[in-house]
Amino acid sequence: MLTKVEETGQETYRTPEGPVAASNDRVGVLLLNLGTPDGTDYWSMRRYLKEFLSDERVIEEPKWKWWPILNLIILTVRPGRKGRDYATIWNNDRDEGPLKTISRAQAETLAQRLAQHPNVVVDWAMRYANPTTASRIEALVAAGCDRILLVPLYPQYAAATTATAADQAFRALMKMRRQPAVRVAPAYFDDPVYIDRIARSMEASLAKLDFEPERIIATFHGMPEKYYEKGDPYYPQCLKTSELVRAALSWPADRWLTTFQSRFGNDPWLQPYTDKTVERLAAEGIKRLALVAPGFSADCLETLEELDGENRHIFEAGGGEKFAYLPALNESEAGVDVIEAIVRRELSGWI
Numbered sequence: 001m002l003t004k005v006e007e008t009g010q011e012t013y014r015t016p017e018g019p020v021a022a023s024n025d026r027v028g029v030l031l032l033n034l035g036t037p038d039g040t041d042y043w044s045m046r047r048y049l050k051e052f053l054s055d056e057r058v059i060e061e062p063k064w065k066w067w068p069i070l071n072l073i074i075l076t077v078r079p080g081r082k083g084r085d086y087a088t089i090w091n092n093d094r095d096e097g098p099l100k101t102i103s104r105a106q107a108e109t110l111a112q113r114l115a116q117h118p119n120v121v122v123d124w125a126m127r128y129a130n131p132t133t134a135s136r137i138e139a140l141v142a143a144g145c146d147r148i149l150l151v152p153l154y155p156q157y158a159a160a161t162t163a164t165a166a167d168q169a170f171r172a173l174m175k176m177r178r179q180p181a182v183r184v185a186p187a188y189f190d191d192p193v194y195i196d197r198i199a200r201s202m203e204a205s206l207a208k209l210d211f212e213p214e215r216i217i218a219t220f221h222g223m224p225e226k227y228y229e230k231g232d233p234y235y236p237q238c239l240k241t242s243e244l245v246r247a248a249l250s251w252p253a254d255r256w257l258t259t260f261q262s263r264f265g266n267d268p269w270l271q272p273y274t275d276k277t278v279e280r281l282a283a284e285g286i287k288r289l290a291l292v293a294p295g296f297s298a299d300c301l302e303t304l305e306e307l308d309g310e311n312r313h314i315f316e317a318g319g320g321e322k323f324a325y326l327p328a329l330n331e332s333e334a335g336v337d338v339i340e341a342i343v344r345r346e347l348s349g350w351i
Contacts, residue, residue: 028140035128036097045079105331199248222260282318
């Protein structure tokens, strides 16, 4: 039997298990990014890599084929090596990866900008490792959110990023008696605010250099070519972003390249490859080079260690003299401008 009662100004009904509000009338905004290991030690790295590389959205191979490769080879040798890589970029003050530090700051700044809407609660989570997506959805529901906007912070859609972030959220929702209403923000690869802020950020970074690049490379995380052939829209979205940013900068087309990084395994990935392109440019006599990674909303291992570390070394070892990695938007004013624009648009009708 339900008995109507008044509690905290809401229309509430009491059940044998306790009071249940008819409507909680709060809106949650959950920023989602990839994830980072809990530490740089072998076992922390192993747990993170196991979760990441066991995701069928990331590795589209039959389990019978992939399981022994992952568990008997990769998870034996790769955690130590990747742990050393993470150690070079680790935020020792907080004892966490930079992606976690930046994601927290993005959420905190966004919450300040939305402070005029007291019924909006902003939080952040990771697809892999901590804080988990499920724990933060539960926290938002506990805070009274009966509507949640999921915001995967991937400008270009890919099944291995955007879709798996949504999958993880839906898994958490499947276990809930009382599910909140949910929206998922779409990819924003051609969003005018995003393109403008990337271009402005690049202009500011280029102005700080003591050289003018002979070439700029817009580099995006790669994916196996077969994923694109199966219908993933990521590749053309990356090309569109790259061209829009170049045009916004009025940078000459013959001095702008679009490449793909971070390939893994033996299958052909989207090309041209970033490292091979950097190597080629150095061999051709290019002395001044800048890289930017518009597909990353926050700097992480793939930008700080791979681009600003490995690719810098490749260029300089090949005879290059001046190299710059132009940072991601991160928690800068421009970076939060992009997130805020997306969130305000997608919350239409809710606030």
